[in-house]
Amino acid sequence: MKPYEPRILPLDDIDWASHVTLIGKANAALARYDGILQGIVNPKVLLSPLTTREAVLSSKIEGTQVSLEDVLQYEADIKEPFKAEREQDIHEVLNYRKAMGHAVNELKDHPLSIDMIRDLHRILLSDVRGNNRWPGEIRRIQNYIGRPGSPIEKAIFVPPAPSRVMDALSNWEQYLHSEEKDPLVQLSVLKAQFELIHPFSDGNGRIGRMLVPLILYNKKMLSSPMFYISAYLERNRDIYYERLLGISRDNDWNGWISFFLQAIQEQADENSSKAWSILELYKEMKSKVPEIVPSKHAVYVIDAIFSRPIFKTSQFVPVAGSNRMAAQRILRALTENGILDIMAEGRGRQPTVYSFRQLLDITEKL
Template sequence: MKKPYTPRGLPPKNIEWADHIPLIAQANAALARYDGILETMVNPGLLLSPLTTQEAVLSSRIEGTQATLEEVLEFEADPVRKIEPSKHADIQEIINYRTAINRAVDLLKKRPICLNLILELHGILMDSVRGANKSRGQFRKIQNWIGPPGCSIEDASFIPPSPDALPAALDAWEKYIHSEEKDRLAQLAVVKAQFELIHPFLDGNGRIGRMLIPLFLFEKKILSAPMFYLSDYLERNRAQYYQALNSISEHEDWNGWIRFFLTALAEQAMENTKKARAVLKLYEKMKREVPAITRSQYAVQAIDTLFYRPIFSTTDFITDSKIPKFTAFRILSELEGKGILNVLREGRGRKASILVFNELIEITEHIG
């Protein structure tokens, strides 16, 4: 049987800094280009809201959920509609992920990344979902292990540190986040990996670890907004992702992990830039077309509401946009008539229609 992993001191002693310079430069340049797009957005939180939800979808998919972006947004537009219990559970996990990262953004305005912040995020992430009974919002007090579903500790592929070793490991990890390092991106690679190796929770470690990425980039002022979506790359390269992490625990191969992580940052920053540019281009297009179609003083409110929630009920549109009811219905009818909006489900009786802004969904899921 494997022994529990013993975290080494931070920073790792064997980082080959000179070898990483080309990738560090590439990742920093790609992130700077992406941040340039963020800085041109008046409200990136609103415009990139669907991308934040898609990040929640993909990060949760790495852990086994199957729900899609459309299914999540459609559920939020009509939460009383009956769906399979397993699908409902998947969707709730995704919504919790998005709620946690939005909460983290608020918390970072008052305090830096710290263990108490991590505990609060975990409490939100695991609220009323599978694993909610596994010490939600608390660091574990028992041994956990990783392996095939249902395996015993004897057959585990990885055994995290023992509960007695957690306090010291987490304290060192927290201190390292706020230490000065030769490069912030390599430091983030170490922060992310060490958290997952410590595995301080009984469930939700991977999702919290991935959440740390945009929060760190924002706190260290590498990005002007905490909006970076790495789960797409990690989900597509899942086998390499886990292999690189395992190589740290088995061979202390921090350099292999840092290479993988810097490559992920650089490539995903380029993909995120394409998506953000496409969203911004669509927003500018809507700012020309919607006022011309509707001739309404509420055109900008309508556009912002569509970008915030691209699948919605007519009732939610009225509430979110704060546009008077009859004017809102007229705007929606005119946008549907011009093909900007499509009906997903017709309303019946008191049940509101569900509409979709397909062009934004297409960018969110397929551009890049």
């Protein structure tokens, strides 16, 4: 199989008329979601579990086997006997989230660029599987996608030859900063083209999915770079890969664009539902928590349980002004009033582990 020869962007054969209805629905759904985002005073805190869930699902598409609760428990330093392989999976998820955080900070002062994407890749592969695959470096070897152990002749997809990668990326970046008839169609082309160029030796799929919220934010289609596309792609994994393959095999860009616009629409609606439910829960807690704990601690308590919905006692102490006795009283009151659940009772030196189950249920529901 010959290496794929990437098209020069912009594409001149997009069937705009066939996409009109989906373009309208996807843009409307995205605008509704952004309206909710703009109504959230501190989205970084409130949507923190959704951000972690996105990292979990994007990594799961690549074969990791950990859940959102696994990651949150690991972050809470719970002495769960994680096997080495699962711990590696968790670190991949944490790296994904760290890379996203780095990108958000960089985008405050700099436009999205290939150099920034290389930095994200370096963070993504830091100290995990694939860290020997040249993190942050554009590939200089011919790679391919196929069954493990199969030769390149039987590959499912062979990305562009290394000598073509930099030219293709330069064209990609130029198109990124150009104007298109519709920015969501432009995003669909950018995402697919990046994955088809396959510029890194590993981690291309995760970087490609990470680019979706970053481009939405960079193009000012979202007020905050918090869009969670991986749930839809995970549910429709076979179609996702088939539509990408359809581009390289049949030049079927329009099939991919239709699929991606549908993904944006459905995922924006799902994101809106989750964000709205979280916002309503936050409002409920703003009413309930001050009646349960001293008012001087109430805001800190609410932010703490939203940003870290699984935690142990010692991690809560700073919320109570580093007063361990006060922290234990607050936790007891929150548990007795049904706001927190006890995941594991403390024994000896093992601290009690708490969870904010209402938030976890919203985050994890399909």
